[in-house]
């Protein structure tokens with residue numbers, strides 16, 4: 794008598810990526826969130842001077858980023874989140890608008906089950922310390938008109954996120 798029947802591989806939980814519905818769902822989520830962010834009265838201005846290509850690239854990068862973290866077949870090659878948002882001037886108010894007016898309502902509207910919605914929400918919110926609080930790069934320059942732009946805000950002592958945060 795063998796025990797082969799008991800030795801089957803443990804059943805692997807499907808990834809968040811698959812539970813959300815795979816590539817089409819993640820793409821839809823990424824493009825809808827960015828589209829609504831651009832149209833939002835509180836944060837839309839951040840995209841005022843973005844070109845079509847820049848916005849399209851941002852969405853592709855967002856899909857790669859979410860796909861990689863959520864267990865999909867993606868590799869994100871863009872900048873880390875602090876670098877991507879440093880100098881953008883994202884405030885607490887903008888963050889609240891993003892979640893209260895765009896992200897949270899989307900869970901209900903797109904019938905994302907409670908467990909998946911919670912995982913998506915925890916994931917997105919975990920980036921708050923490296924998305925919120927940077928001054929705009931132009932504000933830093935105006936305060937330090939002789940700053941070497943290529944050396945960045947760090948060169949005039951503006952460190953964001955602050956070390957250890």
Ligand code: HEM
Nearest residue numbers: 836839847851854855858871877883887888891917920924
């Ligand atoms: C109010 C909050 C936010 C605003 C206004 C915002 C805005 C932006 C903008 C305008 C870009 C494009 C940068 C560029 O063209 O160089 C960008 C990049 C990006 N954002 Fe956000 N963002 C916010 C929050 C978040 C959150 C919570 C995440 C989740 C992790 C996120 C993920 C990304 C990613 C992955 C990119 C890089 C895409 C790439 O370069 O490949 N953002 N964000």
